[in-house]
Amino acid sequence: MNTGAEPGDDRDESSDPGLGAIMSERRRLINLAYRLLGSLADAEDVVQETYARWYAMSAREQQAIESPGAWLMTVAGRICLNLLGSARARRETYVGDWIPEPLPEPAEWITGRAGAGGTDPADRITLDESVTMAFLVVLDAMTPAERVAFVLHDVFRYPFGEVAEIVGRTPAACRQLASSARRRIRTAQLPAGPGPGAGQAGIVRRFRAAWEAKDIDALIGLLDPDATATADGGGLAVTHLYPIVGGERIARAYAEIARVSGHRTTFVECTVNGLPGLVAQQDGAVATVFAFEIAADRIRHIWAVRNPEKLRPWRLG
Numbered sequence: 017m018n019t020g021a022e023p024g025d026d027r028d029e030s031s032d033p034g035l036g037a038i039m040s041e042r043r044r045l046i047n048l049a050y051r052l053l054g055s056l057a058d059a060e061d062v063v064q065e066t067y068a069r070w071y072a073m074s075a076r077e078q079q080a081i082e083s084p085g086a087w088l089m090t091v092a093g094r095i096c097l098n099l100l101g102s103a104r105a106r107r108e109t110y111v112g113d114w115i116p117e118p119l120p121e122p123a124e125w126i127t128g129r130a131g132a133g134g135t136d137p138a139d140r141i142t143l144d145e146s147v148t149m150a151f152l153v154v155l156d157a158m159t160p161a162e163r164v165a166f167v168l169h170d171v172f173r174y175p176f177g178e179v180a181e182i183v184g185r186t187p188a189a190c191r192q193l194a195s196s197a198r199r200r201i202r203t204a205q206l207p208a209g210p211g212p213g214a215g216q217a218g219i220v221r222r223f224r225a226a227w228e229a230k231d232i233d234a235l236i237g238l239l240d241p242d243a244t245a246t247a248d249g250g251g252l253a254v255t256h257l258y259p260i261v262g263g264e265r266i267a268r269a270y271a272e273i274a275r276v277s278g279h280r281t282t283f284v285e286c287t288v289n290g291l292p293g294l295v296a297q298q299d300g301a302v303a304t305v306f307a308f309e310i311a312a313d314r315i316r317h318i319w320a321v322r323n324p325e326k327l328r329p330w331r332l333g
Contacts, residue, residue: 038070041085043140045092050141051167052096053103054116054152056329062099066092086178093164093182100160111251113259115319116152117326118305119143121287143290146171149307149319152289154204158197165190166197207311216310217285220292223308223315224283230271239263240314245270250323253303266318295330302330 045066049059066088070078081087107114119141141147146167155163161183168174168182169190176187176194183190219238226234245266249255260266274281282297288307296304305327309317321327 038067038084038088041088042067043142044085045088046140047142048089048167048172049092049096050119051146051152051155051171052093052163053099054156055326056117056119056141057325058099062092062095065095089172089174090178090182093168097160097164097183100163104160111249112255112257113246113248114156114250115246115248115321115326116149116156118149118293118307118319118321118330119147119289120330143287145290147289148206148291148309149289150204150206150309150317151201153319154201154206155197158200159193161185162193162197162200165193169194170198205311207309215313216308217292219310219313219315220294220308221285224285224294227270227274228283230274232267232271235267235270236264238315239266240311240316243314243316243318245318245320247320248323248326250325252324253322255320255322302327305330 042063045063046056046059049062050056053059053062069091070084070088078084121143145151155167158166164183165176165179168179169176176190179190179194180187183193185193223235223238226238241263242261243263243266245256245260247255247257249257256269260269277296277298280298281303284295284297286293286295288294288305291308293308294306295302296306303322305321307319307321308315
């Protein structure tokens with residue numbers, strides 16, 4: 017998606033010295049919108065709409081804005097807040113569980129709605145602890161106001177006075193919203209740190225080997241007894257509609273999946289949202305992306321994304 021020139025706008029950086037500064041905010045906007053919405057496609061739409069509103073203003077109106085970057089972030093935040101409200105209604109008709117869109121390592125991304133190769137650095141999400149799958153799932157359970165207040169203040173370091181302008185509440189109310197969000201995160205007991213680390217990568221590697229061997233006992237040994245496996249097919253791919261709870265149940269279910277898929281599926285170790293994960297490839301295409309939450313050397317949660325609309329950024333070299 018190219019936002020360097022909006023419809024009806026024939027300016028370029030040589031004729032508009034401020035254009036470069038405006039467009040340099042794109043990556044920051046993408047990073048904000050993805051954390052708020054959990055969808056790269058929706059984040060791209062938000063950024064497109066934000067720039068459309070900027071270029072809908074006259075040159076005089078633009079020049080009157082003291083901080084264009086802050087203006088763009090404010091507009092993007094408000095658009096996201098509105099989308100989060102409507103997303104709850106859309107989820108009621110979503111087939112199965114909804115899982116945030118998984119992100120590959122930046123070097124592997126395919127950007128653009130047509131799936132064209134090559135990556136604009138401005139389209140990349142910074143991979144840190146605020147984009148791990150476990151973190152995004154907790155964010156998704158928050159109210160829209162909680163999520164926006166927390167992400168803007170705790171992740172992007174916006175003062176509560178500025179957060180209040182975006183959320184439409186008082187600074188004191190936004191402080192309470194962020195505090196409530198932090199309590200949710202503490203309750204979820206998320207593993208600390210975003211780094212992939214040899215330990216977690218080794219556990220995922222052993223899980224892959226045990227899965228390919230259909231070794232149920234080995235799988236059980238790698239899974240927390242209370243582990244949960246959640247899948248997202250969105251009604252567009254076959255998968256289990258309800259979470260599988262319990263390490264032994266997951267091990268047996270996954271061993272059956274390996275048996276049914278046979279030699280058609282190839283598993284590849286990769287980075288998913290900054291942490292070790294797996295990709296299932298069928299006939300040369302990415303069919304499923306697996307993200308893991310690992311604590312105390314056991315897999316505590318598996319998220320399997322099969323909805324093809326959420327796998328657009330993926331490719332395997």
